Amino acid sequence: MTPGTPEEVLDAVAEALAEGTPLEILGAGTKRNYGRPAEAGRRLSLSRLAGITLYEPNELVMTARPGTPLAEIEANLDRNGQQLAFEPADYGAVLKGAEDRDKTGGATIGGIFACNLSGPRRIAAGAARDHILGVKAVSGRAEAFKSGGRVVKNVTGYDMSKLLTGSFGTLAVMTEVTFKVLPAPDDSRTVVIPGLDDRAALDAMTKALTGPWEVTAAAHLPKPLAQRSWVARIAGANAATILRLEGPAPSVAARAKGLGEGLAGFGTVGELAHADTRALWREIRDVHPLVSPSALGPGCEVWRIAAPPSEATAITGRIAGNLRTQAFYDWGGGLIWLAIGALDDMAATKRAAIVRAAIGEAGGHGTLIRADAETRRTVPVFQPEPEALAGLTRRVKENFDPKGILNAGRMYAGV
Amino acid sequence: MKMPKPDAGVIARRKQIVGALRDIVPGEGVIEEVDELRAYECDGLTAYRELPLIVVLPRTVEQVSRVLAYCLANDIKVVPRGAGTSLSGGALPLADAVTLGLGKFNRILDIDYDNRCVVAQTGVTNLAITEAVEHKGFYYAPDPSSQIACTIGGNVAENSGGVHCLKYGLTANNLLGLQVVLMDGQVIRLGGKHVGADGYDLMGVLTGSEGLLGVITEVTVRILTKPETARAFLLGFATTEAAAHCVADIISAGIIPGGMEMMDRLAIHAAEDFVHAGYPRDAEALLIVELDGHEAEVDYLIGRVRRIAEDNGAASVRISADEDERLLFWAGRKAAFPAIGRISPDYYCMDGTIPRGRLPEVLTGIAELSKRFGLRVANVFHAGDGNLHPLILYDANIPGELEKAEEFGAEILKLCVKVGGVLTGEHGVGVEKRDLMGVMFNEDDLKHQQRLKCAFDPKSLLNPGKMFPILHRCAELGRVHIHRGRTRHPDLPRF
Numbered sequence A: 001m002t003p004g005t006p007e008e009v010l011d012a013v014a015e016a017l018a019e020g021t022p023l024e025i026l027g028a029g030t031k032r033n034y035g036r037p038a039e040a041g042r043r044l045s046l047s048r049l050a051g052i053t054l055y056e057p058n059e060l061v062m063t064a065r066p067g068t069p070l071a072e073i074e075a076n077l078d079r080n081g082q083q084l085a086f087e088p089a090d091y092g093a094v095l096k097g098a099e100d101r102d103k104t105g106g107a108t109i110g111g112i113f114a115c116n117l118s119g120p121r122r123i124a125a126g127a128a129r130d131h132i133l134g135v136k137a138v139s140g141r142a143e144a145f146k147s148g149g150r151v152v153k154n155v156t157g158y159d160m161s162k163l164l165t166g167s168f169g170t171l172a173v174m175t176e177v178t179f180k181v182l183p184a185p186d187d188s189r190t191v192v193i194p195g196l197d198d199r200a201a202l203d204a205m206t207k208a209l210t211g212p213w214e215v216t217a218a219a220h221l222p223k224p225l226a227q228r229s230w231v232a233r234i235a236g237a238n239a240a241t242i243l244r245l246e247g248p249a250p251s252v253a254a255r256a257k258g259l260g261e262g263l264a265g266f267g268t269v270g271e272l273a274h275a276d277t278r279a280l281w282r283e284i285r286d287v288h289p290l291v292s293p294s295a296l297g298p299g300c301e302v303w304r305i306a307a308p309p310s311e312a313t314a315i316t317g318r319i320a321g322n323l324r325t326q327a328f329y330d331w332g333g334g335l336i337w338l339a340i341g342a343l344d345d346m347a348a349t350k351r352a353a354i355v356r357a358a359i360g361e362a363g364g365h366g367t368l369i370r371a372d373a374e375t376r377r378t379v380p381v382f383q384p385e386p387e388a389l390a391g392l393t394r395r396v397k398e399n400f401d402p403k404g405i406l407n408a409g410r411m412y413a414g415v
Numbered sequence B: 001m002k003m004p005k006p007d008a009g010v011i012a013r014r015k016q017i018v019g020a021l022r023d024i025v026p027g028e029g030v031i032e033e034v035d036e037l038r039a040y041e042c043d044g045l046t047a048y049r050e051l052p053l054i055v056v057l058p059r060t061v062e063q064v065s066r067v068l069a070y071c072l073a074n075d076i077k078v079v080p081r082g083a084g085t086s087l088s089g090g091a092l093p094l095a096d097a098v099t100l101g102l103g104k105f106n107r108i109l110d111i112d113y114d115n116r117c118v119v120a121q122t123g124v125t126n127l128a129i130t131e132a133v134e135h136k137g138f139y140y141a142p143d144p145s146s147q148i149a150c151t152i153g154g155n156v157a158e159n160s161g162g163v164h165c166l167k168y169g170l171t172a173n174n175l176l177g178l179q180v181v182l183m184d185g186q187v188i189r190l191g192g193k194h195v196g197a198d199g200y201d202l203m204g205v206l207t208g209s210e211g212l213l214g215v216i217t218e219v220t221v222r223i224l225t226k227p228e229t230a231r232a233f234l235l236g237f238a239t240t241e242a243a244a245h246c247v248a249d250i251i252s253a254g255i256i257p258g259g260m261e262m263m264d265r266l267a268i269h270a271a272e273d274f275v276h277a278g279y280p281r282d283a284e285a286l287l288i289v290e291l292d293g294h295e296a297e298v299d300y301l302i303g304r305v306r307r308i309a310e311d312n313g314a315a316s317v318r319i320s321a322d323e324d325e326r327l328l329f330w331a332g333r334k335a336a337f338p339a340i341g342r343i344s345p346d347y348y349c350m351d352g353t354i355p356r357g358r359l360p361e362v363l364t365g366i367a368e369l370s371k372r373f374g375l376r377v378a379n380v381f382h383a384g385d386g387n388l389h390p391l392i393l394y395d396a397n398i399p400g401e402l403e404k405a406e407e408f409g410a411e412i413l414k415l416c417v418k419v420g421g422v423l424t425g426e427h428g429v430g431v432e433k434r435d436l437m438g439v440m441f442n443e444d445d446l447k448h449q450q451r452l453k454c455a456f457d458p459k460s461l462l463n464p465g466k467m468f469p470i471l472h473r474c475a476e477l478g479r480v481h482i483h484r485g486r487t488r489h490p491d492l493p494r495f
C-alpha cells in the first residue's frame, strides 16, 4: 500500500490491525536489509507521502513528510547555506553489498529518523535523535498522535520524538517529522597524520579531541583501507589519521595551524583543503573504505561497534585474534567499522559471539549491519539487552503496537 | 490545583510503613517527624505545599531498589526528589506518598578525561561536575542558573537548560549513560561511556520524564574542553522589535553564539540597581551575546556581530574588554531573578518557548495582558532559542493576587502555543502546567504518552498527579480498539 495522506496511513494501519496482517513499513526501502528480517504480510510504503511542508531558514527549522527524499531536503538547505548537522550516513553501499559506490542514494527523511542515522560529526553535533523536534505518527493501535513541536527547547510531556527515532518503525508509522537545521560551515580542512599504527592513532585523536581546536570529526584509516580512498593524498598515505576542522575560514586556518603544531609529536602533518575534505568525510560517513569494493570479499559481514573511545584498539585487537578482519575508526575511536571475511567453517552465531564478547568487556554496543538474511535471523542484529531492559523494551512495544503489526521482529524477536 | 485524593488506607498504615522502610534504610535515613518533614514540603514552586507522608533518604542503589519494590508491593506512591529546586512543582510531596530523596547519592564515581566523560551519582550538583574537572580545562556545558544547588539527576529528570544550551545543547544532548531503578526494583543501565547505542532511546525518554518513569541513580555526562576565549557583547536597543530583529539576523547569518539573552526595561533596571553591571538604563531591550571558541574565530565573529547590531540600530554597543568585564556583563543577567525579588514581594516565573520570529508580537501580547491583569511583568529570556521567562510581579499577601498571577501566566502560555510554541522550554510541566496540557495535546496524544508510562510503571505509583491532567488506568489504555469504520478503503493505492 502506498498512502498519500496521513489519513490514508491511518486507514491502512486500521485495516491491518482489524485483519491482524503484519506490515512492513518502508520509505524508499534503501535500508530494508538493516535489522532483522521483519515478518510481514503486506508492505506499507511512505514514498508517496512526501514533500517539505515547512522550511523557515531564520528559525532553523524544517518539517517534512516521511517519504521526502534526503536529496530534496539537502538541495533546499544548500540554497540557504544550511545543513543537517548530524550528517546522516548513506548505508546503501554497505547494505546492498553494492560493489559500486555510485549505487547509493535515494534515502528518505523518514528512514533517516527511523534508523537514527548520524555521521562523523556525531561527536560534535549529535545524531538524528538530537535534532528531531516533533513528530506526527500512527501507532500500531491505529491511532494518530503527535509529540514535540517546532521549537528547540521543549519539555512539554515525554519526548516521544526521541522514542520513535531509532525505533525502526516498530512502534508507529511517522507521518511527519520536524527537525532542526543549522548553518553549514563556510570552510573546512582536514589535518592528516600519515603512517600511525592504530594505538598511536588513537592517542593522536584523543589529544586532538581534548585540545582547544574544536575538531568536528576524527577518524583513522589503517594502511590497507587508506589506500582505497579516492582522495589521492590519502590513498598515497601509509595509513591516515584524519582530523576535520570546520567554521569561518580565518578560524579554520588558525585552528589547523594550531592542531598541526599540537600534534607534531606524532609525525609530519599534512592538510587537505575544503573540496578534498568534503570528499574524504563522505567516504568515511558512508563506510566506503570497507565496502567499495568489499575489503574482504563480497560475502563479508560488517559490524558497527560503538564503545568508549579508549577501548577501541583493545576491542579490534581481541576480535582480530580470532577472526580475519579489517577495521577503521571514526568518532575518535568511539565508532569502529569492522569487516569479517566469510569463514565457511564457522557458524555465524560463533562469529557474533566473538565480536560481542570483545565489546562486552569494554562496555559498548555492536550492531551487525551487513549479513545475509539467514544470518540476521539467527544472530541478534542489535546488541542483546539484559533481561530487565529487554522486558521494558517489550512492554514499550506492547503498549504502542499490541498486536505486533508494525515491522514485527525487526529489532528483536517479537519487537 | 487539584491533586489526586490521598489514600486514607495508606495514611493509616504510616507507622507500619516507617518500620518497613527502617528495615531497608537503617539509621537516620527515614524521616517521620513533622518538624523535619517541613523541609521537604515544597520545591521551587513555593505556592504549593504539602507535607510528605514520610521521607526516605537511601544511600545505595540496592536500598532504592528495595524501597521501590516494597512500595509497589504495598501500593504506596513515591515522589523522587533531588535538590527540590524544580519550578513546576515536580517534586511537590503528596500526603499519601513517600518522598524518595536522593541527596545522599553525592559522590563523583569516575572522571575519565580520555573518554571525555564524568560518571556521577544522581545527587551530585550540576556545578560540582564542572568544579571536579575545570583544573584540567574541562567543563560540563548545561548551566542552569540553579547550578550550585540542583542535582544532575534532577537535571536529567527535567532536561534542564542554561544560557549556553543554544550552542552546546540541553541536558539530553550531553548525556551518555544512566543507571535507573524501575518501580518494580529492577535496575537497568542505558548507554555508557559512549554514544551511538542502539535499541529504543529510553535514555532520551527518561530525560525530561519528571520522575514519572524511574528513579535515576547514576549519570554519565560528556565533558567539553573549555573554549579558549569567550567575549560578550552588551547591546542596547530603543525597541524590543529591533533587538528581536538583531537576534534573527545573527542566526540567519549562520552564527550560533555561545549564549544570546534578552532583558526588557524593567529587568534591566532591576538588575542594574542590584549589581551595577553597567547596563544602559535608557534601553528598552538589552541583548547579551557571547561568542566563544578559538581566538581567531571569536575575533572574526565579533566583527560580524557588531555590524549586524549596528545595522539594526543598536543604541549602545559594548564588547567585554577582559574576563572580569565579561563576568560583570553576565552578573546582571544571572542575578535577574533575585533583582526582581527586590522590587516585588513575590514573582512568578513562566517558561514558554516560541518561534524566534514571533518575539515582538508575543512581547506586545504579554504587555497587553499585563495591563488587563493589572500586574507588572519583567522579561528575561533565552532569546537565541525563543525560550521566554516572563516574571509576573505580585504580592501573595493581597488576597486573590496569586490566583490572578497564575491566570495571567496561563494566558501567556496559551499565547505561546497559539504562535507555534510550547508550554514549557526547560522547567517542566509538573503540577503547574498539568491542566494546560490539553492546550497543546489532544486526548490521543496524551493517551500515547501515558502508554509509555504504563510500560514503566503500570500501577502509576511514581509521582502521580504530575504532568497529566487525567490519569487513565493502564488496563483501560491497553485495550485495543478495532476501528472498523476506518478499514477497507478501496481507493487506497496498493502495490
Ligand SMILES: Cc1cc2nc3c(=O)[nH]c(=O)nc-3n(C[C@H](O)[C@H](O)[C@H](O)COP(=O)(O)OP(=O)(O)OC[C@H]3O[C@@H](n4cnc5c(N)ncnc54)[C@H](O)[C@@H]3O)c2cc1C
Pocket: B043, B044, B079, B080, B081, B082, B083, B084, B085, B086, B087, B089, B090, B091, B102, B122, B143, B144, B145, B146, B149, B150, B151, B152, B153, B154, B155, B156, B157, B158, B159, B160, B161, B162, B163, B210, B211, B212, B214, B215, B216, B217, B337, B426, B427, B463
Ligand atoms: C533560582 C532558580 C533558577 C533556575 N534556573 C534554571 C535554569 O536556568 N534552567 C533550567 O532548566 N532550570 C532552572 N531551574 C529549575 C530547576 O533548578 C531544574 O529543573 C533542576 O534540574 C531541578 O533539579 P533538582 O535536583 O532540584 O530536582 P527536584 O526539584 O528535586 O526535582 C525535579 C523533578 O525531577 C524529579 N527527580 C529529581 N531527581 C530525580 C531522580 N534521581 N530520579 C528521578 N526523578 C528525579 C522529581 O520527581 C521532580 O519531578 C531553576 C530553579 C531555581 C530555583
